[in-house]
Amino acid sequence: MLKLYHYWSSVCSQKVRLALAEKNLEFASQHINLFDFEHWSPDYVKLNPKGVVPTLEDDGRIVIESNVILEYLEDRFPAVRLRPQDPYEQAMTRIWIYNSEEIAHHNVNTASHNPRHAVRHKAKHHTREEMQAIAARCPNPIIARRFLQRIEHGVSEDEENQAYAALDYLLEMMEGALAATAWLAGNRYSLADIAMAPFINRIEVLKRPEMVSAARRPRIAQWWQHVQDRPAFKQAFSFANPDKSDPLQR
Template sequence: MNSVASASEVVGKEQQQEQNLTLYGYWRSSCSFRVRIALNLKGLKYDYKSINLLKGEQSHPEFLQLNPVGFVPVLVDGDSVIFDSFAIIMYLEDKYPQHPFLPTDIRKRAINFQAVSIVSSSIQPLHNLNLLKYIEINVGPDEKLPWVQSVIRKGFTALEKLLKEFTGRYATGDQVSMADIFLAPQIHAATNKFNIDMNEFPILSRLHETYYDIPAFREALPENQPDAVG
């Protein structure tokens, strides 16, 4: 039986053959974790360059040439250099059509963008390494964990309300979407680093268990990265 490949499949295969991707990241960075998931879901192979945040490698001149802000991740795709995890994931979505991250339903797309915004604007930046160092030095080391927990609980409470009417197997239905790509690393950090009781958040807790069933998510876990430290 003859089969005819769709235009998107043909384009996807051609682009995959042409790809020359390098990801600069750090194993414990949730922003790097997001991009690893996205690359895995798209089936894209990439070279991995570790930037050790604890050693200050993000401030080295060579890295600042790639990202003047001095944050990971950075994706290099041939002549294109993209930093900021959301920009990278949108770039991948636009260039590589296989396994789309956004639903066609306009309302569900909006829910995805709102969930992404809550994680990337209202939760993760408020407990990044630089801010926690500032709190430790200027407020006190005992104040770091209560601060992080309050930020995460506020954001998770909002996410529970946002997703309540839209969840299926995953965040906004029965297909993995961009919301899931951002939620998985944030929930993983909440449970593994910051001692959040997920019983307070039944929707997110259920999603968290579901993500472990997906190879693209499991392979992207921090502990499975080549620069992971036990």
Template sequence: MAEMEATATAGRPRLYSYWRSSCSHRVRIALNFKGVDYEYKAVNLLKGEQSDPEFVRLNPMKFVPALIDDDAVIGDSYAIALYLEDKYPNPPLLPQDPKKKALNHQIANIVSSGIQPLHNLSVLRFIEQKVGAGEGVLWTQQQIERGFTAIENLIQLKGCAGKYATGDEVQLADVFLAPQIFAAIERTKIDMSNYPTIARLHAEYMAHPAFQAALPGRQPDVPSSS
């Protein structure tokens, strides 16, 4: 792949992304929502470009996304989202109310630590190799359904869902939920009738310009046949 640089053009962050990565998807939403003009650099995970020594210098975990902003190099979607919140505070992704802020972090963490990592590409490959063909799909469905059940119940328990997950404004919970819901519907074929609140949120996300522009199928590295 093309040589990677450890610094970005002044005033224009560079995002290392893969079109289908839900972690990259989150960051694209946050950047779009904040109105940040950024440069897109594709990292093809299927070709193993995340193991390129130049990329490993940027993110030793060999994951996308990675964000370079001037001399800042950040290789985790949650850390990137919080960095963007600090550097570009308007419009905000986190509310001032401490209870609602904690709820946003809780929902985001369910997605980022309790759902997505349990069915990423390396995990599914391991399961398919060790257990058998087709087992990865069943495992993925189980992890998503467990997480969605928790989020559905959490939102209903708190009684705070408005137009979006925690109110009438897009917040951090939405940035993390939207890609997970999209992947669950488009790739895993989860029955969303079991999650009416989450299904309603998906419709709102699909109508929002910042979310639309971040969709996998709209990225420059999407395969022509997808």
């Protein structure tokens, strides 16, 4: 039995939901509300000592890190293959999985703070002291420091600009890769596409959606349409926000 601990709009959770849907795998869903800080509760931290989502449980065995979960699902449930057979295409798959972690994730996270994360924190009406007490519960010193820094100062314009510059650079590489093949690692949809798709979805609702527009990056725009046309995409992204008080619903 598979169980996924995830948050509806978390890009890392969306990757895993995409792979589960492509592989037609059923799973029990445990929504972890990041803005009620459920990911720092003692019970959840026992599963995921980093205090982040997603976490996959497979018959009592725990796997963390979205990209590791993608690889795990591929090896454990190979009936629907999402890793190419060709060694070069496998290498390209690993590059895009790596890019999703090295470049996409933390820069999208930075760019998401002011328009998305801060808005939700504000809607919860915590006092500064309450937020500091919440940070003290975070098991991960890297995330706790970032959290404290952001509740005090937000994300500066300069940090945002740097994040967008990194994303622009990544998108340019992606546009280049899609000149050669229909999908990121070859002519078949793969874990490479799954690792990147949630970031394109997110960029569309941030401050510079033109970065992925058809006018600016026609190959990415076409690829993104093809991703969204997949039934598994529709299934994975139909997971609605259970928190109806959340000001954001995409």
